[in-house]
Amino acid sequence: MQKSNHKSIQELADSIDTSVSTISRFAKRIGYDNYPELQLAIKQQLDNPDIAAVDIDNHDPNILVAEKVFRSNSSSLNKTFDLLTETSLNKAVDLIKNCQKLTFFGLGASEVVALDGYHKFLRTQVEAIFNSDYHMALMQAAKMDENDCAIVISHSGQNLDTLKMARILKENRVPIIVITSFSASTLAKLGTTTFYSVSDDSKYRSQALSSLISQMSIIDCLYMSVMRDESKHNSPKLARINSVIKQTRE
Template structure:
């Protein structure tokens, strides 16, 4: 954990903070040295808040206390750039410059998401998947494309996988989950009503839920047994929702690879069957 990670964490919760909490968040981002060298009392006095309010905000970021928070704040990290400042494509840029800007944006999003990865979350998610009889993927619109990619990937795994683009069918699928099943639900905003309804149904039926979102305090995240945060960089003509795809895919890739390694013998047998079926329909090159 370092200063850059703290800034990324703040970004992931900022939208859902109240005005007082946003005031604290802004102060930390704009005055990291003052926070690092101050006490809870001096910082709280400066902000005009109670000591307990500042302490609860630190806990919301995932830190046990002020000392742990200051240690992280003291580490500059690989990048000192404020994650709320993006490099925009300029009208004078040529095609190669535009391409490099897009690549840089994706690389930064991946690095920021990597910095937020939590060992406990991956262990818990792996435990859920390893124990599950089946895994269902849910997502609406653009998130549905990500869910479909994950479904396509997990078809190679020795676990029953389900997905459908039709929302009504997703609702029916969600109603059939049991405590022996896992739902992986994807939503950049975590506010999509349809996705939240799916999570409610899964939870009511006892299914385990892994959520992938960009907002850890979102309504959807509240239903998660495990929540992964996918950060993203917005550039001109490409919203955060679109650019979060690459980080969402990377989290899903990680879950897939971990599952395959945890179930290596069955995974190898499943891959053999898949490869044999696909090989039989591939055209052979002319000799």
């Protein structure tokens, strides 16, 4: 099972002498939307022998604590990357590039990720919006429509306030890019496209805090792809942004 969990759907189909469509139907039959969601569920259920090795012991010297933190973060990033697909990335980038407004939604620890995303996309030609106040975020969600795009972040995918915002967006037919850690969560099902962040629990840091690095990295991937495409065209707006930022360093 561990070996199959690292294979793409085509590689798994070839190794067990079946078709991609058969595996896809199997994933849906047992309650998942697609094969990547099934992969994520398997990852979360398997006992990972590396987890104990990176957990912090009361007597660890500081340099060993640092080593374990870096190893844990690296492990989370690698697992998150394994769940990324070209299809989902292309879809999300297209939604962002073609929207009138890109709004970030996140509460609690996820607010840190939303703010980070907002800060990144302010440097692009995309009109980025973020409200840290929950009621203001609700009003912003109510104003959006199918020409906009929302990025909604929640580790559990079950936060009631986050779900309320997501449902308002859904009612307004707003395309939603979801970033969460649980494929079976309610929020994951509301996404136009959904990305999954993987994190390991530890004695001194919850999964919710650990997942921030993976979630920020997913947003960074989207940001870099958008910036790559924007750099192909001479944009007066982008030139003004870079000029203003440069002035702060002189």
